[in-house]
Amino acid sequence: MSELGFTEIADTDPPLSVQRPELIASVAVSAARLFNGFFEWFGSLAIFSWQVLRAGVTPPYEWRELIRQLDEVGSKSLPLVAIAGAAIGVVISLEARYSLTRFGARSMFPATLVYSVIQVMGPILTGLVVSGRVGAGMGAELASMEVTEQIDAIEASAINPYRLLAATRILACILMLPLLTLATDGCALLTGWLAQALVETLSFHQFISNGFNGATFNTFLPPTFKTAVYGLIIGLIACFEGMRTRGGAAGVGRAATNSVVLASLFLILADVVLVKFILVVFH
């Protein structure tokens, strides 16, 4: 049976040399579509950004919605980033103690913890946690509004949806990310110190004074405030993906997923550029 099957396939399929031009053409078309879609996405994002910027800087300003979004992005994300910060503080503390003991540099523990948390882990962790919570929420909320014509209803009521929905959300993300980062850093340092204090005598005052010894504002402020750029990325991508959604419930799901995935990806890529920028400008 199987032999007969193979014979049939061999008889009906054209030889590989005949198939190859068609295969190349098909791959070329797919690549062109992908390329086109890539630039179309960036082009649409640029137009969207311009519309939001233009709407956001001209009155009337939507203060009430901005305050609501500050609460939504800031206060409601606080418990999550605090827990994530506390957990990562313990992890870094355990790992740092083990590695530093191996290399005979246990006295460096406070500085290692402080620098690791504030310069590296705090900002990126906050960005990723907020991207997951806020990005998905915003993307899904706006997408749901789009597919049920609520955004059209806002526009039909002579209210600029870019100003009311997008500008307020993006600004809230920009303003709240640095503050949430400070909360993450604080929780991580506290639990990191606690984890260390449980195994050896280390007062909090001693931990802080050793950890911050020789540090300047330039050491800590740029890594904290770079998260405003993360906020811009999270807010912009979530609003963009949400407000251009098509296709019912599936579209809403796609917008939520895209918001998180793309925001997280761009956030990590932006971190590469921002770290280099901070090293060049501030050190």
Place this chain on the structure above:
Amino acid sequence: MATTYDIAKKQEEPKQDGNVPVVSVENLCKSFGHLKVLNGVSLRVNRGETLAVLGRSGTGKSVLLRLIIGLETPDSGSVRINGQNIAGLALDRLGAIRKKMGFLFQHAALYDSLTIQENVAFPLEHHRRDVSRSERADRVKQLLAEVGMEENLDKMPSDISGGMQKRVGLARALALEPEILLLDEPTAGLDPISSGEINELILKLQRERQMASIVVTHDLHSARRIADRLALLNEGDVVIEGSFEDLQHSDNGFVKEFLNQS
């Protein structure tokens, strides 16, 4: 001697002549990809007049309303509101014209995170900031009373029926006291009694407010009840425009078929 700029500017200025139609659509064309939805539609609606736009599903009736309020941009042709062409206007300039228009969406499109009274208050809070909060609240109650929804102020849109949602949508559309009312399938999906109630409500509002109204519907009975004139769309163009009697006396095959099947 008038320059080209002067002529263009004059064309853009709203005419103050009382005979100018409130809504005027000329040779409107709209396509989505390769699909041509509207192909040279022309319509006019005067103050105090109700025009019903009829047609089969997918003939571009809702698209026509979205073009009139500027939610879609036409490929060619013009949409004039009180003589001013809205095509190509920036969002904020378009906003000034939209304040004169009320739009009832097919599925009401109520804001699902707001209560019913917050939904109706929404346009007032954004455009009547000079009015005190208590006055706005009174106005919301008055609007909801007009549509028979004064008992449901604090309910959420998901807690009320489709007919009730349309009533609330209508109250929201009337919040800014529009000169033009656009109704997209106001009776679609409703039982005959609710449809009748909505029709009577629209008629009552028309008598009291003398707005220019465009009602998109495939419900011939509803159109006959509430409209002064009817326009039948087919394949992106107006097949016939006139009174119900004009439609009845038409020899056009499509008109006959539409009336027979309705």
